[in-house]
Amino acid sequence: xxxxxxxxxxxKRDGLYRSRRLxxxxxxxxxxxxxxxxxxFCNNDYLGLANHPGNIATLRDALAETGLGGAASHLVCGHxxxxxxxxxxxxxxxxxxxxxFFSTGYMANMGVISALxxxxxxxxxxxxxxxxxxxxxxxxxxxxxxxxHGDVAAxxxxxxxxxxxxxxxxxxxxxxxGDIAPLKELARVCKAHDALLVVDDAxxxxxxxxxxxxxxxxxxxxxxxxxxxxxxxxxxxxxxxxFVAGPEVLMDYLVQKAxxxxxxxxxxxxxxxxxxxxxxxxxxxxxxxxxxxxxxARFRSGAQQLGYQLMPSxxxxxxxxxGDNHAALxxxxxxxxxGILVTAIRPPTxxxxxxxxxxxxxxxHSEEQxxxxxxxxxxxxxxxxxxxxxxxxxx
Numbered sequence: 001x002x003x004x005x006x007x008x009x010x011x012k013r014d015g016l017y018r019s020r021r022l023x024x025x026x027x028x029x030x031x032x033x034x035x036x037x038x039x040x041f042c043n044n045d046y047l048g049l050a051n052h053p054g055n056i057a058t059l060r061d062a063l064a065e066t067g068l069g070g071a072a073s074h075l076v077c078g079h080x081x082x083x084x085x086x087x088x089x090x091x092x093x094x095x096x097x098x099x100x101f102f103s104t105g106y107m108a109n110m111g112v113i114s115a116l117x118x119x120x121x122x123x124x125x126x127x128x129x130x131x132x133x134x135x136x137x138x139x140x141x142x143x144x145x146x147x148x149h150g151d152v153a154a155x156x157x158x159x160x161x162x163x164x165x166x167x168x169x170x171x172x173x174x175x176x177x178g179d180i181a182p183l184k185e186l187a188r189v190c191k192a193h194d195a196l197l198v199v200d201d202a203x204x205x206x207x208x209x210x211x212x213x214x215x216x217x218x219x220x221x222x223x224x225x226x227x228x229x230x231x232x233x234x235x236x237x238x239x240x241x242x243f244v245a246g247p248e249v250l251m252d253y254l255v256q257k258a259x260x261x262x263x264x265x266x267x268x269x270x271x272x273x274x275x276x277x278x279x280x281x282x283x284x285x286x287x288x289x290x291x292x293x294x295x296x297a298r299f300r301s302g303a304q305q306l307g308y309q310l311m312p313s314x315x316x317x318x319x320x321x322x323g324d325n326h327a328a329l330x331x332x333x334x335x336x337x338x339g340i341l342v343t344a345i346r347p348p349t350x351x352x353x354x355x356x357x358x359x360x361x362x363x364x365h366s367e368e369q370x371x372x373x374x375x376x377x378x379x380x381x382x383x384x385x386x387x388x389x390x391x392x393x394x395x
Contacts, residue, residue, distance in 0.1 A: 015325030015355075016346055026051040029365050031341060038341040041359050041373055046207050046316045047288050048364025049238030049278050058277040062270035070266030075255070078266030086272040087243070093279050094205075094213060094231070096223050096245035100254055103267050105202050105232035106132040108242040110139055111260030112230060113169060115253070116196065117142040121165040124155055124195070126181065128174050131349075133200060137169070149174075152185040159193035166193065172201035172215035173208070176350050176358060178313025180204070180215055187225040198228040206236025207316060212282040212289060223247060237282065239275040241267050288363040292316060295361045295370055302374040306381055319345070320357040320377075324385055328355035331383045338376040 011017045024032040027050045031040040049055060062082070072078035083101050090099040102108035113136030117123050121142040125133060128149045137144045145162075147155040159166060168190050170181045183199065190197040204215035216226050223229075223246060232242040244254060254261060282288075299318055303310055309321040322328040328344040335342050335357075346355045359373070 015329055029362065029369055033341060038336065038339055039369055039372060040341040041361065041365075042341055042343040043362070044203070044235040044360060045238055045362050045364065046203075046236040046292065046360070047212075047238065047282065047285075048362050049236070049281060051364075052238060052278070052281065054281065055238060055274050055278050059270050059274040062273040066269035066273070068268060068270070070268055072266065073262065073264060074266050075262055080266065080269035080272070082269035082272040083266060086275050089276045089279055090231075090243050091245055093283065094229055094245045095217060096229060096247075098248040098251040099243050099245040100251045100258075100261065101267070101272065102242040102244065102261055103264055104240075105200075105230070105234065105242040106135075107260035107264065108230050108232070108244055109133050109200060110136045111258035112198065112228065112244050112254060113137055113167070114140040114259065115257035116140075116198070116228070116250075117165065117167045121167065122162050124158055124166065124168045126150065126170045126174075128177060129169065129171055130175055130200065130202070133169055133171070142167070150179070150182055152182055152189060155186070156189045156193070159189060159195055166195035167198060168195045169198040169200070171203070172199050173203035173315050173317070175203055175317065176319065176345060176356075177311050178203075178315045178317030178319060179311065180208070180315070183216060183219040183221055183226070187219075187221050191225065196228065197226050198230065199226050200230040202230070202232040202235060202242075203315065203317060205231040206282045207289065207292070211284075211286070212236070233275050233278075237275060237278045239278055240271050241275065292361060292363040295363075295365055295367070298367065298370055299359065299361060299374070302370075303377060306374070306378050308377065308381070308384070316361045318359040318361065320359060322355050322357065322385065323353055325355045327383065327385050328357060331357060331380055334380040334383055335376050338379060340373055340376045342373075 021033045027043055027045055029040055031038050066082055070078045087099040087101050109132035117140045119141045123137045123142045123144045125137055125144060125146050126149055127146045145158055173180055187197055199216055201214040206212040208215045209218035216229055227246050229245045233239045311319045325346045332342055332344040342357045342359055345358045
């Protein structure tokens with residue numbers, strides 16, 4: 001029998017062991033984790049809406065009307081008017097014909113990809129795509145070809161030499177690097193080679209584009225150019241669940257074929273109504289995004305002045321490159337000793353030798369809180385491995 005305990009010990013030696021924190025209270029910058037008050041820079045609540053009082057009130061009021069649980073799958077009797085209302089709201093928000101509500105982002109990617117491609121088909125996947133995309137590709141049983149991160153020329157060569165049904169799938173914003181996919185170029189080559197383009201905009205929705213409508217609309221691309229858009233509600237929207245949006249015929253097809261939609265209990269209807277309220281806030285409140293962008297610029301300037309190596313990201317995801325697993329853990333622990341919570345990200349979430357601290361910023365952070373992070377980073381700079389430490393930039 002496999003020695004599971006031995007494997008766990010090996011993970012500890014390699015600096016790859018993971019453990020859960022016990023969080024008390026709501027998600028917000030000042031977080032209580034394992035009974036300790038910390039200033040958090042590691043969740044995906046990019047607009048600070050996970051604890052918004054208006055959204056909480058909407059959820060509370062909806063419970064009396066809709067009840068608590070979904071109680072059945074969508075195709076039995078679980079598809080509530082609240083779910084339908086959210087789908088219509090999402091379609092309008094993303095400027096698409098139709099939308100379909102899933103229980104989680106992972107389930108959306110698994111269900112959509114495995115429904116739209118199968119045996120005999122070919123899926124082309126960016127090498128740094130999220131695990132849910134990778135697993136959706138595997139589940140489909142299609143042939144999977146990975147292209148270098150953002151390498152449109154390599155993708156075009158692969159598409160040109162491949163016949164049959166072709167699916168290209170990419171993150172809109174890459175969750176561990178924070179960079180944005182070359183969506184215009186991807187749309188161009190997909191159209192030229194008759195490939196269906198799928199974009200998972202989990203980390204772009206709410207943050208990028210006009211009124212927070214996401215990376216696809218920021219790139220000026222239509223439903224015809226990007227037929228399948230996937231998004232999550234558990235990040236910038238601040239609630240829970242996910243969706244896919246696109247032409248009505250594709251949404252109808254997914255109702256028939258997406259196993260993670262067909263064979264699961266519907267999400268609580270009250271959550272759907274709270275999500276509608278949150279989307280209304282996102283659409284109306286450009287000030288949150290402006291404040292967030294100011295924080296991003298302030299962080300990048302301050303961290304680079306301290307000599308930290310950042311990645312070319314202008315999104316709320318701001319990785320600090322460290323390289324070594326143990327060094328990344330040590331830097332994370334040192335920050336925590338100063339009351340700052342930033343998670344160390346290690347393989348297999350990122351490639352070998354690319355361990356990092358994933359700093360995520362939120363519109364709920366204040367400039368003073370960001371300054372606390374920068375001050376803590378200044379105190380910890382000596383912990384950086386020599387190959388990732390850079391000379392501080394004079395102010």
